[in-house]
Amino acid sequence: MPLPARSRSGTTEFRRTNRALFLGGFSTFSLLYCVQPLMPVFAREFNLTPVQSSWSLSVSTGALAVSLMIASAISGSYAQLLVMRGMLGVVLAGLPAVAMAYLSEEVDTSSLGFAMGLYIGGSALGGMLGRVVASNLAEAWSWRGAMAVIGLFSLFAGVEFWRSLPASKRFHKSEFHPGAIAAGLRSHLTNPGLPWLFLLAFLLMGCFVSLYNYMGFRLMQPQFGLHQSQISTIFSLYLTGIFSSVATGKMADKFGRRHVLWVAIAIMLAGLLLTLSDSLFLIVPGIALFTFGFFGGHSVASSWVGRRARAPQALASALYLFCYYLGSSVVGSLAGTAWSSRGWNGVVLSLALCLAASLAVALHLRKLAPVKEDASASPLRATPDENPGA
Numbered sequence: 277m278p279l280p281a282r283s284r285s286g287t288t289e290f291r292r293t294n295r296a297l298f299l300g301g302f303s304t305f306s307l308l309y310c311v312q313p314l315m316p317v318f319a320r321e322f323n324l325t326p327v328q329s330s331w332s333l334s335v336s337t338g339a340l341a342v343s344l345m346i347a348s349a350i351s352g353s354y355a356q357l358l359v360m361r362g363m364l365g366v367v368l369a370g371l372p373a374v375a376m377a378y379l380s381e382e383v384d385t386s387s388l389g390f391a392m393g394l395y396i397g398g399s400a401l402g403g404m405l406g407r408v409v410a411s412n413l414a415e416a417w418s419w420r421g422a423m424a425v426i427g428l429f430s431l432f433a434g435v436e437f438w439r440s441l442p443a444s445k446r447f448h449k450s451e452f453h454p455g456a457i458a459a460g461l462r463s464h465l466t467n468p469g470l471p472w473l474f475l476l477a478f479l480l481m482g483c484f485v486s487l488y489n490y491m492g493f494r495l496m497q498p499q500f501g502l503h504q505s506q507i508s509t510i511f512s513l514y515l516t517g518i519f520s521s522v523a524t525g526k527m528a529d530k531f532g533r534r535h536v537l538w539v540a541i542a543i544m545l546a547g548l549l550l551t552l553s554d555s556l557f558l559i560v561p562g563i564a565l566f567t568f569g570f571f572g573g574h575s576v577a578s579s580w581v582g583r584r585a586r587a588p589q590a591l592a593s594a595l596y597l598f599c600y601y602l603g604s605s606v607v608g609s610l611a612g613t614a615w616s617s618r619g620w621n622g623v624v625l626s627l628a629l630c631l632a633a634s635l636a637v638a639l640h641l642r643k644l645a646p647v648k649e650d651a652s653a654s655p656l657r658a659t660p661d662e663n664p665g666a
Contacts, residue, residue, distance in 0.1 A: 393525025482607025
């Protein structure tokens with residue numbers, strides 16, 4: 277029996293899918309990253325170094341856990357907060373991994389980049405509002421109350437996600453078997469393209485989180501004289517990511533991922549270098565460019581994983597996201613060491629090295645041979661003529 281057709285752009289099913297995944301990405305990232313602008317608050321309240329305060333984010337992305345409403349009620353010490361944030365990461369891990377596999381299976385290949393871009397756009401919006409709302413409520417009320425509000429808002433998004441998402445039509449349930457998982461792991465890691473995309477996830481996300489982790493500390497220095505609520509407005513630059521993820525996804529569908537990915541990374545690097553200035557008139561555009569490039573690059577790389585992976589596709593998505601969140605934890609914390617020893621120049625140097633490596637990977641991927649499809653191949657595989665970026 278032939279598999280049901282995938283949903284296409286313009287259909288009701290496609291719109292329901294995008295609405296659900298947009299909200300799913302929104303709630304995931306708002307819950308994870310609402311603590312980022314609160315790191316200076318944690319540093320003051322709990323007498324922490326910048327590196328120690330960054331653990332409030334790293335522990336969540338490293339574990340990838342229980343509701344923030346519960347955490348806000350029982351976290352009386354920083355150690356308790358870290359435990360709850362770690363549990364949060366465990367609970368939230370399922371949606372990103374399943375979302376990528378779901379889109380790759382259910383959405384038509386000609387619309388996959390656009391759909392993935394909308395999902396990541398929801399992530400960008402959630403990350404922005406989580407940071408801005410948390411920062412302003414923490415200053416007006418308390419950080420515990422701010423996190424409780426984020427938890428309630430994400431609960432609403434979760435209910436709407438459950439109501440909107442169409443049932444999967446192309447998924448075939450298979451029993452868990454360690455041997456099959458091991459075979460799938462070997463298949464993905466020996467694929468000529470997938471390991472490089474996993475490395476990109478590690479490097480790009482690590483750079484992105486690091487910049488926002490320590491930019492707040494920099495802007496609180498005397499030469500800038502900004503308050504907590506003023507610094508939180510910097511996170512409104514996430515709006516550029518919403519536009520970037522959708523626009524870049526459509527460009528990748530049209531021109532090919534291999535021709536778009538390296539440009540997004542180059543934009544990130546240009547934005548990073550602008551932040552070396554001591555003028556807000558250059559720092560803010562630099563952060564905007566950096567954010568634009570990151571969400572564009574992530575959109576392209578994540579959809580490329582979906583296009584290249586054979587079964588089990590969910591394992592390929594999980595590997596990509598494992599590297600993605602591991603980079604957030606590892607690079608995000610290591611950049612704190614650079615901040616402590618050499619200030620912002622040290623952070624920029626370490627991130628520039630990561631982005632230079634990312635650019636080299638993206639240029640290498642331009643030479644990657646497009647996958648070929650035969651009658652027995654996974655429906656995720658594309659012919660060279662179907663998409664030049666496959």
